[in-house]
Amino acid sequence: xxxxxxxxxxxxxxxxxxxxxxxxxxxxxxxxxxxxxxxxxxxxxxxxxxxxxxxxxxxxxxxxxxxxxxxxxxxxxxxxxxxx
Amino acid sequence: xxxxxxxxxxxxxxxxxxxxxxxxxxxxxxxxxxxxxxxxxxxxxxxxxxxxxxxxxxxxxxxxxxxxxxxxxxxxxxxxxxxxxxxxxxxxxxxxxxxxxxxxxxxxxxxxxxxxxxxxxxxxxxxxxxxxxxxxxxxxxxxxxxxxxxxxxxxxxxxxxxxxxxxxxxxxxxxxxxxxxxxxxxxxxxxxxxxxxxxxxxxxxxxxxxxxxxxxxxxxxxxxxxxxxxxxxxxxxxxxxxxxxxxxxxxxxxxxxxxxxxxxxxxxxxxxxxxxxxxxxxxxxxxxxxxxxxxxxxxxxxxxxxxxxxxxxxxxxxxxxxxxxxxxxxxxxxxxxxxxxxxxxxxxxxxxxxxxxxxxxx
Amino acid sequence: xxxxxxxxxxxxxxxxxxxxxxxxxxxxxxxxxxxxxxxxxxxxxxxxxxxxxxxxxxxxxxxxxxxxxxxxxxxxxxxxxxxxxxxxxxxxxxxxxxxxxxxxxxxxxxxxxxxxxxxxxxxxxxxxxxxxxxxxxxxxxxxxxxxxxxxxxxxxxxxxxxxxxxxxxxxxxxxxxxxxxxxxxxxxxxxxxxxxxxxxx
Numbered sequence: 301x302x303x304x305x306x307x308x309x310x311x312x313x314x315x316x317x318x319x320x321x322x323x324x325x326x327x328x329x330x331x332x333x334x335x336x337x338x339x340x341x342x343x344x345x346x347x348x349x350x351x352x353x354x355x356x357x358x359x360x361x362x363x364x365x366x367x368x369x370x371x372x373x374x375x376x377x378x379x380x381x382x383x384x
Numbered sequence: 385x386x387x388x389x390x391x392x393x394x395x396x397x398x399x400x401x402x403x404x405x406x407x408x409x410x411x412x413x414x415x416x417x418x419x420x421x422x423x424x425x426x427x428x429x430x431x432x433x434x435x436x437x438x439x440x441x442x443x444x445x446x447x448x449x450x451x452x453x454x455x456x457x458x459x460x461x462x463x464x465x466x467x468x469x470x471x472x473x474x475x476x477x478x479x480x481x482x483x484x485x486x487x488x489x490x491x492x493x494x495x496x497x498x499x500x501x502x503x504x505x506x507x508x509x510x511x512x513x514x515x516x517x518x519x520x521x522x523x524x525x526x527x528x529x530x531x532x533x534x535x536x537x538x539x540x541x542x543x544x545x546x547x548x549x550x551x552x553x554x555x556x557x558x559x560x561x562x563x564x565x566x567x568x569x570x571x572x573x574x575x576x577x578x579x580x581x582x583x584x585x586x587x588x589x590x591x592x593x594x595x596x597x598x599x600x601x602x603x604x605x606x607x608x609x610x611x612x613x614x615x616x617x618x619x620x621x622x623x624x625x626x627x628x629x630x631x632x633x634x635x636x637x638x639x640x641x642x643x644x645x646x647x648x649x650x651x652x653x654x655x656x657x658x659x660x661x662x663x664x665x666x667x668x669x670x671x672x673x674x675x676x677x678x679x680x681x682x683x684x685x686x687x688x689x690x691x692x693x694x695x696x697x698x699x700x701x702x703x704x705x706x707x708x709x710x711x712x713x714x715x716x717x718x719x720x721x722x723x724x725x726x727x728x729x730x731x732x733x734x735x736x737x738x739x740x741x742x743x744x745x746x
Numbered sequence: 747x748x749x750x751x752x753x754x755x756x757x758x759x760x761x762x763x764x765x766x767x768x769x770x771x772x773x774x775x776x777x778x779x780x781x782x783x784x785x786x787x788x789x790x791x792x793x794x795x796x797x798x799x800x801x802x803x804x805x806x807x808x809x810x811x812x813x814x815x816x817x818x819x820x821x822x823x824x825x826x827x828x829x830x831x832x833x834x835x836x837x838x839x840x841x842x843x844x845x846x847x848x849x850x851x852x853x854x855x856x857x858x859x860x861x862x863x864x865x866x867x868x869x870x871x872x873x874x875x876x877x878x879x880x881x882x883x884x885x886x887x888x889x890x891x892x893x894x895x896x897x898x899x900x901x902x903x904x905x906x907x908x909x910x911x912x913x914x915x916x917x918x919x920x921x922x923x924x925x926x927x928x929x930x931x932x933x934x935x936x937x938x939x940x941x942x943x944x945x946x947x
Contacts, residue, residue, distance in 0.1 A: 317794045320790060341607075341609075342553075345553060345554065345853040345854070349552070349850045352850055484839055487833070506881060506883075506890070507882035507883070508880065509860070509861055510862045510880045511860045511862055521879065524901075525893075525897075528893065528896065528897055528900075544845075545842065548851040549859065550856075551851065552851040553856065601877045601879065602822065602875050602876065603826075603875055604869070604875070605821075605872070605875050607870070608857055608858075608867065620875050628901070734857065735863045735865060736866040737862065737878055
């Protein structure tokens with residue numbers, strides 16, 4: 301699970317062009333759409349692309365994504381559930 | 385107040401290949417939107433407003449060529465080649481079939497070959513507000529006495545590039561667009577080419593002419609692809625247009641809104657029109673009828689608005705059944721007779737742009 | 747009448763304002779990032795922008811630091827008049843690649859496949875609600891710019907912030923300038939001279 305979380309952080313930084321950040325800047329429970337990372341609605345859509353491209357999970361409605369993308373923890377938990 | 389004249393010319397849309405055909409379709413309440421298989425990135429069926437006669441892989445060139453031929457047939461040859469004539473082309477992506485080659489060069493080549501213009505066309509590429517901005521820019525050139533007439537031609541065609549792009553934003557509906565409706569789910573893409581001639585004096589040739597009283601644009605300063613929650617840019621543009629034209633709100637008979645059918649755009653417009661105290665004015669979107677035609681939208685929807693003026697007929701906002709915006713608007717629910725003397729046309733687009741113009745009967 | 751009050755060139759070799767070089771990047775490979783750091787910018791959104799917007803942000807910041815009086819104008823008094831020859835072609839290529847080669851159309855690339863987005867980014871950065879127009883021209887057209895500036899000033903705008911920004915595999919050509927309504931005169935020939943100036947630096 302922790303490897304998945306570290307991978308996710310790296311993938312997010314690349315996919316979303318978060319140039320100034322490193323993996324250690326993103327805490328597992330940090331609100332991804334909170335003030336620190338400055339992500340917006342387009343970034344939320346890129347998360348959907350990331351899930352499909354890297355994990356083969358398809359989300360058909362952006363509204364579903366809101367809960368899933370709350371934090372690295374919720375995102376990792378979701379992926380683990382889908383993979384099982 | 386500086387005014388100039390606007391006369392519609394060629395018009396090719398999914399509703400017809402001429403202004404007369406388009407008008408007849410509008411009167412009959414025909415929709416230009418149909419389901420097509422295999423259009424989405426994963427092969428999904430999508431509702432699109434396609435022009436049936438266009439050859440696949442040559443959609444842009446065949447559409448522009450047809451429009452130029454129609455324009456040539458209806459316009460004075462001397463006027464077309466005059467040094468006092470300019471052509472402004474409004475398009476978001478031009479000819480993607482030649483991509484990664486120069487998509488705009490392809491357009492310029494066709495215009496040069498078909499129209500023998502004295503000056504190279506001026507191209508405006510300003511997302512979905514291009515058409516309204518192009519008409520306003522034409523009026524500016526007339527008022528600056530730089531040209532006697534400006535041909536404004538707006539065109540965009542369907543392509544996987546555009547379809548997949550809007551899909552990636554989850555902006556496309558899986559059914560025909562329902563602007564301002566409670567059940568709206570997104571845009572139906574369309575394609576079209578429309579042409580108006582903006583002139584300093586009233587043209588002597590036949591063709592319906594109205595006055596362009598003024599216009600403006602304004603940025604939302606909020607987000608590059610989502611509209612301002614308060615409709616700030618649209619409000620400022622309409623206010624600026626009202627100031628420039630010295631037209632009171634009470635004189636506006638009809639608003640041709642942008643109305644794409646997305647949750648966010650239509651909600652923003654409803655807030656803006658309420659802030660402008662225009663929520664009681666008869667209003668529609670043409671995008672439930674002819675889809676979102678991007679760079680052509682501002683031109684063809686201005687022409688449709690001119691039909692309303694010519695016929696004293698308000699056209700139904702197709703796809704609308706029940707108010708789905710927090711500020712209810714006076715949406716036109718069926719074609720009905722109405723004296724339409726003064727029209728406000730608005731547009732909003734990616735990049736936070738908003739634009740508006742006012743037309744009035746002579 | 748109009749006066750040019752500030753102009754700027756943004757190139758991989760560096761940024762010049764009003765004819766004087768003010769910044770040079772450490773390397774040409776990551777020149778935009780280097781210039782961002784050199785200018786002391788703190789705007790994380792920068793890294794997500796397309797190349798046209800990045801050039802505009804860098805140039806604008808340099809102009810501001812060299813005293814360009816953007817703050818003199820109200821939030822809707824500056825009209826943005828931008829143009830280029832290649833539209834958003836570099837981003838168009840990346841977007842096409844995202845669905846043709848990589849596997850999925852990218853929303854963050856798609857939103858930049860329109861050249862006018864650069865004006866949106868400038869407006870968001872500064873909370874400017876003014877007028878905008880974007881033209882496609884084959885080459886830098888000084889006459890078109892001076893005509894448009896004259897038009898926008900006569901319509902009530904107090905200043906025009908103009909840009910010619912091309913970014914393709916062939917290179918970057920970014921020229922920004924601020925013109926104010928005033929007693930002075932700016933001819934297309936004079937404007938062209940400022941545009942060409944970098945070739946002598």
